[in-house]
Amino acid sequence: MFSTVENYWIKGTPKEQLMDCLTAYKKENLLTLAENQLMPMKKSHTKSKIATALAEQLRHNFKITVDQLTETERHILTAYASGNLPEELTEPQQAAQATLVAIGYVYLFKENQQITPIVPKELAEQLLENESEKDTDNWFLTTKTTVETIYGRCELSHLVTAWNQHASQPITMSEAAKFV
Structure with missing residues (x-):
C-alpha cells in the first residue's frame, strides 16, 4: 500500500479520463499501483506501457472489485463519482480514500493548494x-x-x-x- 496519500498527489489541473490520470503519475507511483493490482511490471517498461496495462486492468476488474469494497469505501467512491465531495473526511473516510487511491480508483489532484479527488469518467460511469x-x-x-x-x-x-x-x-x- 501507499505510505502516505500526500506522496500520490498529482500536481496540476484535474483530469477526467483514466489514461490521463495514470500518465499524470510518476513512473514509481505507477509501479506501486501495478503491484497493488497484482500486475507484474518491470522497471524497464515505459511509463506509457505501464499506464496502458493498468488502465485495461482497472477497467476490466472494476465491477468485481467494487462489490468487495467496504461500505465506507463504496460511499466515498460513489460520492466522488457523482461530484458530491464531502467538506471534511472522518478518520475512517480518510482510510477509505487512501485505499481507493492505492487501488487506482481515486486520483488526488493538487492545484492552487486545493486537493480535488477524481474518479475517472470511465470508472464513474460503470459505478x-x-x-x-x-x-x-x-x-x-x-x-x-x-x-x-x-x-x-x-x-x-x-x-x-x-x-x-x-x-x-x-x-x-x-x-x-x-x-x-
Missing part, C-alpha cells in the same frame, strides 16, 4: 450504472413482496407496466424477470 441496476433490482423485489402481501400474488406484467409508466427508462418482461 453509477451499477448503482442504478441495484436500485431497479430493489424496487422490483420490494414492490413484488408488497403486492403479494396485499393481494396474495403478483403478476410480473403488472410490475413491468407500473415501472414503464413511472420510470425514465422502460424495461422489458425478460429484463424484469432477472430482478425477481
